[in-house]
């Protein structure tokens with residue numbers, strides 16, 4: 001289209017007055033009394049001529065146009081156009097008392113395609129092809145990275161920029177947003193929130209609120225834009241601390257947990273998965289008592305730190321650090337509990353779990369695992385018919401559970417090395433409630449002067465668990481210790497177990513250090529969750545006497561993708577010194593737990 005206009009301008013540089021040019025719309029001639037005018041090489045189209053494909057209203061010095069259900073007002077001799085943020089580079093003009101628009105008003109403002117046929121002296125206007133639409137936005141986590149996938153109907157043109165520390169903006173060009181997408185509160189350690197807007201006619205803008213200093217990686221594949229939010233490290237420093245090597249990362253984001261092992265060449269290797277190296281790779285000769293050289297570099301989506309150890313130190317460290325990068329499955333047993341049957345695995349080292357469900361089976365795949373001296377103690381129950389362990393690939397082991405009668409399952413990590421697969425009995429009589437203590441592990445959540453959100457949420461959750469059990473509920477906790485659990489894993493505890501209710505516990509943080517009080521959230525348009533939130537919020541205010549910040553609709557990812565009755569409580573502001581002091585006492589944490597438990601009970605009673 002650009003080419004056609006350039007050609008047209010060149011062709012018409014000599015001042016031709018009213019031109020014998022005919023106008024066409026979608027290959028049909030426009031029946032008009034006024035033709036285009038040319039002045040100083042600029043083509044002007046009579047506004048009246050547009051009424052074949054747009055609604056046109058003329059006044060003395062303005063023309064109102066409604067084209068493709070959008071309204072524009074052009075003013076005589078003015079570059080401003082109402083109804084769009086774009087400006088004209090040439091103003092509309094009047095010739096012989098008639099209102100004319102420069103041709104660029106059609107191509108730029110109304111997005112009409114123009115073709116020039118010099119032989120026929122014909123200007124053809126056509127509607128532009130439909131813009132690709134943003135269809136969906138998905139969030140997931142993978143090896144310490146947060147990933148957003150944006151699906152569009154057609155090819156994507158984009159620009160990505162950092163607008164200020166902790167804020168990024170993504171523009172999708174020539175794209176439209178057909179239906180509004182909710183902004184989402186993610187509560188991921190790297191990605192906090194996402195907002196989507198269509199600010200101008202042909203650009204959809206995403207705003208990301210993220211951890212300061214992180215790195216974004218954007219890839220496009222078959223109409224899908226994948227944005228990876230990654231931890232970032234500038235470099236590493238080597239120090240010798242009393243004869244032992246110490247590696248210090250220089251990083252604004254901080255780094256997640258790493259894997260470490262010593263290989264046969266006496267090299268200590270530290271793997272930071274899902275981390276981006278911002279500076280250059282380096283190799284430095286050290287030659288102190290412990291280390292010959294030290295280097296760090298990128299490999300795949302990990303950053304590797306390598307220490308070439310002196311043999312004596314390698315022997316000492318090898319006893320402490322695994323010499324084998326493979327995780328070890330050391331025990332596998334099953335036992336009955338009040339919920340049904342538990343299959344418990346103890347894994348030493350770092351294994352990634354993937355779960356897939358067949359009709360009567362549950363497959364749990366572990367990457368990089370060895371089963372050495374495995375203690376096995378599996379008992380047949382109503383829920384579990386058999387368990388077998390197979391090697392499906394060189395570095396993947398599979399635990400295959402043959403299931404009997406059961407209601408659902410939940411996979412919950414008990415501590416750094418123990419995983420429990422809870423098979424829930426079919427005839428469970430009590431209500432099953434999932435309690436989700438927010439954050440954990442390398443994700444501390446909001447920070448007070450002394451306290452961390454992740455510790456308080458766990459303390460409150462444990463107290464709530466005890467109370468609910470006393471009240472006759474069955475309870476599952478998404479984490480029982482200071483561990484990082486992905487949002488998807490938290491939600492799947494509720495969705496795969498057939499739970500009746502999910503409650504996520506959080507504490508608020510704000511730059512306004514005076515902000516205080518309790519907010520209770522439910523997912524948009526979810527009336528049942530609203531009723532739960534209302535009941536819990538009311539009782540929480542009664543027990544804690546905290547400030548009422550009301551029950552709110554919240555686009556939290558864990559509420560948008562969960563079972564029907566899912567709520568999230570922000571129990572107070574850890575950034576408010578007075579509230580932080582209150583939360584430091586067991587008694588106040590207990591009051592919060594009592595409020596939630598009372599609220600849930602009053603909710604269930606209201607249904608009777």
Ligand SMILES: [Zn+2]
Pocket residue numbers: 187438439445446453506507
């Ligand atoms: Zn939180």
